[in-house]
Amino acid sequence: MTYVSLYRRWRPQTFDDIIGQAHVVRTLRNAISTGRTTHAYLFAGPRGTGKTSTARVLAKALNCANGPTPDPCGECVSCLGIREGTAMDVIEVDAASNRGIDEIRDLREKVMYAPTQGRYKVYIIDEAHMLTPQAFNALLKTLEEPPPHAVFVLATTQAESIIPTIQSRCQRFDFGRLTVSDLAAHVARVAQAQSISIDPDAARLVARRADGSARDALGLLEQASAWSPHVTVESVLSLLGVSDFDILTRFAAALADDQPGQVFQIIQEAVDSGADMRQFLQDLILHFRNMLVAKECPGRPELTDVPEAAYSALTRQAASLSRDHLIRVLGALSEGEAQLRRSFNPRLALEVTVAGLYAPPEQPTQELQPAAPAPQQRQAPAAQPARAATRAATRAAKPAAAESEGGGRFSGITEAQWQQALARIKPASALLEAFLKDVGSVRVEGDLVRIVFDPAWAVHAQKVSEPDSKRLIAQALGEVLGRNVRCESTAARVEARKESPALQPSAAGKSGSPGVDFADMPEVQAAIELFNPREIKTITD
Numbered sequence: 155m156t157y158v159s160l161y162r163r164w165r166p167q168t169f170d171d172i173i174g175q176a177h178v179v180r181t182l183r184n185a186i187s188t189g190r191t192t193h194a195y196l197f198a199g200p201r202g203t204g205k206t207s208t209a210r211v212l213a214k215a216l217n218c219a220n221g222p223t224p225d226p227c228g229e230c231v232s233c234l235g236i237r238e239g240t241a242m243d244v245i246e247v248d249a250a251s252n253r254g255i256d257e258i259r260d261l262r263e264k265v266m267y268a269p270t271q272g273r274y275k276v277y278i279i280d281e282a283h284m285l286t287p288q289a290f291n292a293l294l295k296t297l298e299e300p301p302p303h304a305v306f307v308l309a310t311t312q313a314e315s316i317i318p319t320i321q322s323r324c325q326r327f328d329f330g331r332l333t334v335s336d337l338a339a340h341v342a343r344v345a346q347a348q349s350i351s352i353d354p355d356a357a358r359l360v361a362r363r364a365d366g367s368a369r370d371a372l373g374l375l376e377q378a379s380a381w382s383p384h385v386t387v388e389s390v391l392s393l394l395g396v397s398d399f400d401i402l403t404r405f406a407a408a409l410a411d412d413q414p415g416q417v418f419q420i421i422q423e424a425v426d427s428g429a430d431m432r433q434f435l436q437d438l439i440l441h442f443r444n445m446l447v448a449k450e451c452p453g454r455p456e457l458t459d460v461p462e463a464a465y466s467a468l469t470r471q472a473a474s475l476s477r478d479h480l481i482r483v484l485g486a487l488s489e490g491e492a493q494l495r496r497s498f499n500p501r502l503a504l505e506v507t508v509a510g511l512y513a514p515p516e517q518p519t520q521e522l523q524p525a526a527p528a529p530q531q532r533q534a535p536a537a538q539p540a541r542a543a544t545r546a547a548t549r550a551a552k553p554a555a556a557e558s559e560g561g562g563r564f565s566g567i568t569e570a571q572w573q574q575a576l577a578r579i580k581p582a583s584a585l586l587e588a589f590l591k592d593v594g595s596v597r598v599e600g601d602l603v604r605i606v607f608d609p610a611w612a613v614h615a616q617k618v619s620e621p622d623s624k625r626l627i628a629q630a631l632g633e634v635l636g637r638n639v640r641c642e643s644t645a646a647r648v649e650a651r652k653e654s655p656a657l658q659p660s661a662a663g664k665s666g667s668p669g670v671d672f673a674d675m676p677e678v679q680a681a682i683e684l685f686n687p688r689e690i691k692t693i694t695d
């Protein structure tokens with residue numbers, strides 16, 4: 155018996171089986187019911203979100219002996235052939251394998267012949283963005299005058315790389331990342347059907363770690379069930395090679411105790427144990443994030459990724475650290491992560507990030523530090539036990555902190571993330587990318603991205619408000635932020651702050667800080683007593 159992975163075994167066979175893409179399914183079902191299907195579709199979205207599976211269900215729906223029907227029978231020759239991958243009329247082209255040159259040539263020669271069994275010849279072109287320009291051109295000629303029996307589905311993770319002339323001939327569907335609850339339910343369902351015993355917490359952890367991909371979630375479930383007969387949070391964590399809880403705890407303690415020697419020693423330990431530095435930094439970020447959650451939402455272990463046995467230790471450490479410290483270290487580490495991703499020497503990048511936490515304060519310049527230079531310059535006398543590390547973290551975390559405080563151009567997104575998004579937009583529209591460089595402020599709150607231009611740039615705002623622009627931006631930001639977002643763009647008059655002449659005119663920021671109310675933080679309250687009100691106003695404003 156050949157081995158079939160869980161993901162392939164649990165591929166959706168009907169539209170009802172497809173998880174989390176309700177808008178796509180509804181539109182396709184309607185089109186099939188009313189006989190208004192088209193000849194070319196573009197399925198765009200991250201990997202593991204069901205693009206190819208949906209294409210196969212569409213092929214079944216079109217070619218089912220009882221069809222075309224939105225509910226293919228699953229039993230006729232055509233349905234079975236598609237299920238087994240043997241149907242002559244459904245041709246899958248993997249553009250990633252040899253960039254599709256031979257396949258597209260072959261396609262052009264054969265597409266005119268009538269289908270052998272079904273009503274339609276369905277061409278599913280996977281990773282379509284990998285096609286060479288020649289293959290694209292060949293495909294374009296076919297798409298311009300498709301024979302009535304041909305249906306093309308172009309599946310891609312990078313729709314912006316598909317040339318506009320092809321895009322304009324396709325009906326486009328955007329597949330979103332699957333939510334954690336969708337995935338957790340799917341994992342639990344598959345586990346039950348496969349007689350795999352899994353704790354609900356472990357199913358949620360698998361779902362969270364799968365990053366929106368059903369393929370990854372089921373892959374993880376499969377590995378975890380091979381690892382231990384009963385899948386628990388602990389077994390999933392061991393499988394993931396997540397850094398030992400102990401080393402993360404010691405790192406956090408050494409950082410809070412202002413002991414750089416120990417911090418670097420711990421990095422050395424991680425290197426010696428063969429840890430991947432990117433993974434280690436991500437685990438550190440998760441650890442500090444878990445502490446913040448444990449502090450903010452006491453008694454809710456399910457909101458963290460840690461095993462139950464470790465939760466009390468996590469809570470204890472979180473209690474010993476201030477909320478401000480946690481937020482600032484998180485900001486610095488997240489900045490470091492962006493640098494690590496670009497670095498050829500991840501260990502060095504991690505060490506530089508950590509060293510940044512200990513760097514002495516620089517003399518602030520007006521241009522670079524419009525928000526509140528003084529509090530960072532001076533040191534709060536014994537305000538917190540971890541004051542030195544906090545002070546150091548304050549320096550390193552400056553950009554992130556400034557964003558959270560609502561005073562900068564960016565909020566809910568780092569400047570590095572914004573730059574990454576721009577880099578993704580540029581190949582699709584260099585003009586849009588150029589316009590976006592003049593942005594006044596970018597605020598991400600939940601799934602909404604607000605892009606504000608100074609009124610002088612009203613034309614920019616208008617261009618950015620166009621549906622195509624918004625789609626490109628939402629896609630790029632979605633990829634960078636790892637979740638679905640939508641965006642709106644306005645040109646708004648920027649209020650000059652009387653008490654803060656150093657503020658850049660573009661730093662409009664009246665909408666308040668997302669998620670965290672800094673004014674209520676005890677650290678800020680303490681700071682208000684220490685520093686003069688003029689400076690404080692710029693923090694809490």
Ligand SMILES: [Zn+2]
Pocket residue numbers: 217218219220226227228229230231232233234
């Ligand atoms: Zn059928």
